[in-house]
Amino acid sequence: MSKNIRCGTLGRRQFVEGLAVATAATALSPTRGWATGEGSRPSTLLGDRFDLTVGSTPLNVTGRSRLATTVNGLLPGPILRFREGDLVTLNVRNTLQEPTSIHWHGIVLPNAMDGVPGLTFRGIMPGETFTYRFPVRQSGTYWYHSHSGMQEQTGLYGPLILEPRGREPYLYDRDHVVMLSDWTDEDPMTIVSNLKQQSDYYNFGQRSLGTFLKDTKRDGLAATVDDRLMWGQMRMSPTDIMDVSGATYTFLMNGKAPGANWTGLFDPGQRVRLRFINGSSMSTFDIRIPGLEMTVVQADGSDVDPVAVEEFRIGVAETYDVIVRPTQSAYTIFAQAEDRSGYARGTLAAREGLAAAVPPLDPRPLRTMTDMGMGGMAHGGSSPGGIGTHKMDDMDKQGTPATPPGPAPTSGMDHSKMPGMPQQDMSGMDHSKMPGMSHDMNGMDQGKMPGAPAAQQAIIPTSNADGVDPKSLAGKPSVDNVAMEPRNRLAEAGDGLDGNGRRTLTYADLRSIKPTTQGGPPTRAIEFHLTGNMQRWIWGFNGKKFSEAGPIAVKLGERIRFVLINDTMMEHPIHLHGYLFEVENNQGNRLPLKHTINVKPGERMSFVFTADAPGHWAFHCHLLYHMEMGMFRTVLVS
């Protein structure tokens, strides 16, 4: 699986400091200040043989000492650098009182080495050492984490860097890993238990009398009451952004709380490669570096055509590599949680001790009818001229001047000019009765033929993964919503980002640097509804938990499409083990390869892969607590 080098003639002047740490003084380490834990341990391990010890380590993130689950006493665990083509051996010793495991996230490897207790082995028992051994057949930025219990939340995660054999198609002088995570002093099971009792336990950004008065002032009493009645009728809250928030989380950058200010060094003018990894359990981040344009060169470890952005969203378990070229002395790396309840922060600096201004948190996003899968108004797209009116409302709340809406490209509708229409919601609007308004033409067409115009995709047999008729889901205890008109949202940056005035990455921007569709068109499609009941805090696929469903049988060698329809009002980062799948995002034969895709609420999207590796492969929502609640399936390739 070696990478094609598109710009092979470019000289490489990268100084891979991870190599340096093996031989040079710690001061040269690119991971200066890496991780919280014992200071004298190496933070980067390089080679083809690794000895890792999983254990409990006392740690103080918030002012109180807690026991973290660590690898070699570090949080995050050490950066492991493999070389493409090597056969790596990892001896993982478990010194915990409970079973553990390490899963190599995004790595294509034999099933028995995948590290999922129950599916690929029985786990690593206390006192036991398990040896993982697998060939490294890819390169790029990945990560590893525990797949046992709640150990991922309590600290068992770390970066994986797979160095390519050949040259990389981009230049950089420095290389920093930026691993984001969420830390809590609470017992993770307590968090889940709290959510079972009160699903908005951690949501301190709910609608209140205050927001009612503000909205009344802006939209009028009737429109505001209508809006509240509409959400109330559905028993849904548009403020459900993240299940677990900054109310309990401290957001970490490379193991450092915002106040501790992780700092990555550069010399002005250098090209700096930042390897962003979202190693959180439950937190989606929006990342930007005020004053610096970021060029995205890799997504989930696979190279993409460079995309210059000011901001990008990173779902749980995703990775993005960007290259920046800082010229000033200090920049803030700002990673705000999607619900704006907090942020992780660090600094890119010309020398230690510098800091730049930390920007204020953006306004909290509000979910819309589009997120409910009700189609909504046609212009949810991310084109700056076509921002949905609801997004501008969010901005209004903060007193930020709203960008004047341009004509919405897909529909030509401009709501602001429609008399008598409440700005922020779709309540009382019946699209079918509006003459001349074909709402969401774009989303509708693509919704039925996910990922590509109908012309490009042949009709293939499609079946529900659990043999469930989606229409039967409505009203089930495990399901609080079924998306009536799910749409393709790959070209949207996401709630809270579209229309914020910044150039933000979307999945539609990702284009593999080399052709990826070697397998040809799929012969079969399997459909998954991502379902949940927020009030009961139940999560699953097709209204079923893992324990209520069997494996998804796939024939070895089969070329297959997975269609994901998100019926819930939240993003779900869906991860398939053992494969890099091709996201059907209209990029022809250069569909981007990913291991995790953050499916937006109300979205229908699809990916394709060739099932060439036999075994029991986990397929799940990578929000840890959703997975633990059963939003998980086994894809059985045989």
Place this chain on the structure above:
Amino acid sequence: MVAIGLVPAAQAQMAADHSMPSAPSSAAPFGAPFDDEHIFYHAVLDQLEGRFGANNSFRWEGEAWGGTDENRIWLKSEGELSQGLVSDGIQQLFYSRPISTYFDAQVGARYDLDSLPGRGWGAFGIEGLAPLFFKVAATGYVSGDGHLAARLEASYDLLLTQRLILQPQIEMNFYTKDDPARHIGSGLSDIDAGLRLRYEISRKFAPYAGVVYQGKFGGTADFARAEGEATNEVRFVLGVRTWW
């Protein structure tokens, strides 16, 4: 300090050495990867309050549950202590399971346990979240001697701020037959309604102040008058809502 080919792990084993899968075609040949049928349990004291007015009393109302998403056991308890006597002591035990997105069906037993003669009832009901976020419950009861009873409850949380919450609440009891020993007349027997303003210092601990109205009607009101008790009372309350 770098682990390149150092320290062979003494007990290293390949995956093949581990116990082989029992049923390779199952979703999890080595056992469940996690427990998505985990048993959770909680106890909530919605009302733990002093009621102050023409006469003073202490009132509790709470519930505890344990179980999975599908199967739960509920214990509900309420009562009022005044001048050394407990009244309205309704204790209930239910088995509950979800029947729709927002509603649970409950079946179980109720025992009226207070300073008056006790009564046993079979109980069945539904409880859940109605449109507009009203928390509602309707329960029917049947006693061994053919009495029927019903109770309706509703409450609503109005967020003034993220932590300051105004909760209107109402509870109504109906009986088909007089039960003089318990001072109960047939028909609508009593209403207990409250308006409580709580401040959530944490989600699990919220002191509150409010007013409550207790009304007795029909035959029940007659019994109260005969006892020299008020049939309509508005009192001030101070209390705490807490849960675990």
